[in-house]
Amino acid sequence: MRLAFVPFLAVAVALQPAFCTPSSVLKPRTRTNSLLISPAALPALPSAQQAASASADAGLNLTNIQGDILIGMKKNKELFFFFTIINSTLFRSQLGSGILPLITPTSQLLAVDTQPTTAVNLAFSQRGLTTLDITDDLGDTAFANGQIDNVASILGDETSNWESAFAGTSIHGVFLLASDTVDNVNATLSQIQALLNGSITEAYSLQGEARPADQQGHEHFGFMDGISNPAVTGFSTPLPGQQVIDPGLFLLGETGDTVTRPAWAKDGSFLAFRQLQQRVPEFNKFLVDNALSNPNLTADQNAELLGARMMGRWKSGAPVDLTPTVDDPVLAADPQRNNNFNYSHPGFDLDTDQTHCPFSAHLRKTNPRAGLTPENTANHIIRAGIPYGPEVTDAENASNVSSTDPSLERGLAFVAYQSDINAGFAFLQQFWANNAGYVFEIDPIIGTDGLGQADVPRSPSGLDPADPTRIITIEQDFVVSRGGEYFFSPSLSAIQNTLAI
Ligand code: N7H
Numbered sequence: 001m002r003l004a005f006v007p008f009l010a011v012a013v014a015l016q017p018a019f020c021t022p023s024s025v026l027k028p029r030t031r032t033n034s035l036l037i038s039p040a041a042l043p044a045l046p047s048a049q050q051a052a053s054a055s056a057d058a059g060l061n062l063t064n065i066q067g068d069i070l071i072g073m074k075k076n077k078e079l080f081f082f083f084t085i086i087n088s089t090l091f092r093s094q095l096g097s098g099i100l101p102l103i104t105p106t107s108q109l110l111a112v113d114t115q116p117t118t119a120v121n122l123a124f125s126q127r128g129l130t131t132l133d134i135t136d137d138l139g140d141t142a143f144a145n146g147q148i149d150n151v152a153s154i155l156g157d158e159t160s161n162w163e164s165a166f167a168g169t170s171i172h173g174v175f176l177l178a179s180d181t182v183d184n185v186n187a188t189l190s191q192i193q194a195l196l197n198g199s200i201t202e203a204y205s206l207q208g209e210a211r212p213a214d215q216q217g218h219e220h221f222g223f224m225d226g227i228s229n230p231a232v233t234g235f236s237t238p239l240p241g242q243q244v245i246d247p248g249l250f251l252l253g254e255t256g257d258t259v260t261r262p263a264w265a266k267d268g269s270f271l272a273f274r275q276l277q278q279r280v281p282e283f284n285k286f287l288v289d290n291a292l293s294n295p296n297l298t299a300d301q302n303a304e305l306l307g308a309r310m311m312g313r314w315k316s317g318a319p320v321d322l323t324p325t326v327d328d329p330v331l332a333a334d335p336q337r338n339n340n341f342n343y344s345h346p347g348f349d350l351d352t353d354q355t356h357c358p359f360s361a362h363l364r365k366t367n368p369r370a371g372l373t374p375e376n377t378a379n380h381i382i383r384a385g386i387p388y389g390p391e392v393t394d395a396e397n398a399s400n401v402s403s404t405d406p407s408l409e410r411g412l413a414f415v416a417y418q419s420d421i422n423a424g425f426a427f428l429q430q431f432w433a434n435n436a437g438y439v440f441e442i443d444p445i446i447g448t449d450g451l452g453q454a455d456v457p458r459s460p461s462g463l464d465p466a467d468p469t470r471i472i473t474i475e476q477d478f479v480v481s482r483g484g485e486y487f488f489s490p491s492l493s494a495i496q497n498t499l500a501i
Contacts, residue, residue, distance in 0.1 A: 058234025073226030096500030128172030152452030166483030312363025358462030
């Protein structure tokens with residue numbers, strides 16, 4: 001079905017009464033505690049009132065945008081349920097009346113008393129849209145070709161490590177189910193499956209989970225994650241140092257999106273999903289074996305120092321650019337200060353100074369801040385992933401080797417939202433993280449040689465602040481891609497008026 005190109009505004013106005021009245025989207029009020037986590041280091045979400053006022057000024061309709069897109073890495077438990085559509089007519093017939101009322105828009109997540117028991121989002125692969133007879137070109141070649149097309153040459157993945165479901169053709173879509181308990185998630189999944197009445201089958205699933213106790217918000221290597229997502233005009237108020245990015249970099253058809261799209265695609269976003277395995281015991285051993293030698297630090301602290309310099313932040317979240325040789329947990333927990341840096345310092349040459357932050361640090365590779373003039377506003381993503389897999393076992397700790405037992409695999413269920421995958425996730429991975437020619441070295445956390453080979457040695461300088469010219473060779477990958485897919489996360493109005501029948 002090819003839909004006519006209709007001006008966005010006309011469509012939005014025409015669709016308002018169908019789904020935008022708050023009473024029709026709110027679920028029974030059973031919540032007294034948030035389904036999201038809120039570690040002190042992460043920027044707080046705007047209040048419902050703040051977001052309502054910012055979005056009104058920018059013309060954003062937060063009741064029409066799926067909730068995961070602008071929220072970031074704040075999920076507690078999240079199931080990624082990848083599915084195959086086996087009866088497209090039945091599936092489409094259940095989408096509007098059955099599934100749409102369960103889909104959680106952004107506005108609903110901003111206050112505890114409007115949050116559902118389980119937040120539900122839904123996205124489709126190109127293959128899924130085609131199965132639904134939606135043949136419009138959404139204007140994104142990476143999405144249209146699927147992630148498998150990017151596998152070796154662009155992303156540098158070793159294809160043999162890919163989970164078979166991602167390498168195959170069965171993934172048509174994904175339900176993202178987030179709550180504070182796995183029981184809630186499973187109950188909602190059962191409800192969805194009952195509503196869809198046999199029209200889908202499971203292709204694959206991955207259960208994400210925030211790490212326990214004081215590690216909540218930290219990924220499996222131990223680093224606080226999700227601090228430096230950009231502020232989005234029309235949604236969030238920028239914190240000191242936080243870049244402010246046009247909504248059109250993340251939402252189709254909004255200010256800053258320059259591509260021509262079908263009208264119904266407005267307020268959707270492309271979701272890049274990656275299952276990134278983390279080899280935690282191997283990473284820890286590398287840090288111990290190559291610990292730095294600051295005489296004022298213990299051996300453990302010298303190992304931590306090396307990890308912090310590979311990452312660009314301490315495990316606490318404190319940026320090494322502001323505190324290069326010693327952790328500062330108070331700074332880390334203060335969102336007014338923990339993102340307020342740009343790698344420039346009075347009297348230091350930005351192009352040669354690595355005493356504050358190494359050029360190759362993951363944080364600096366994936367966002368060079370003042371390292372580019374003017375500061376880059378074109379290549380940004382909103383990261384909304386969550387850790388998956390269990391904690392490291394005693395046996396793995398003792399052997400310094402990750403178990404080969406699949407049930408013990410751990411890593412990051414990486415999610416990036418953008419309106420242009422080739423300018424967002426794929427650009428960051430290919431042109432910055434994997435590119436030794438760009439600010440000198442391959443990213444020591446997520447970089448590969450860009451040719452699909454594993455464990456290619458990397459030789460970054462700058463990791464040792466006492467001697468920034470010293471090279472510390474890294475001979476193995478600590479992050480292994482297990483594959484992924486590109487999806488389109490449509491607006492609620494698109495689900496109702498274009499995808500449902
Ligand atoms: Fe990265 N980590 O937890 O170790 N990342 N990342 N990432 N990452 C960041 O400031 C990590 C990955 C970005 O604006 C932090 O939020 C891990 C991919 C970007 O200054 C930490 C994996 C891509 C930023 C991690 C992984 C990116 C960023 C610091 C894989 C894109 C913000 C916390 C397993 C291709 C940069 C924070 C800025 C920050 C971790 C993957 C991109 C701790 C473990 C694949 C843009």
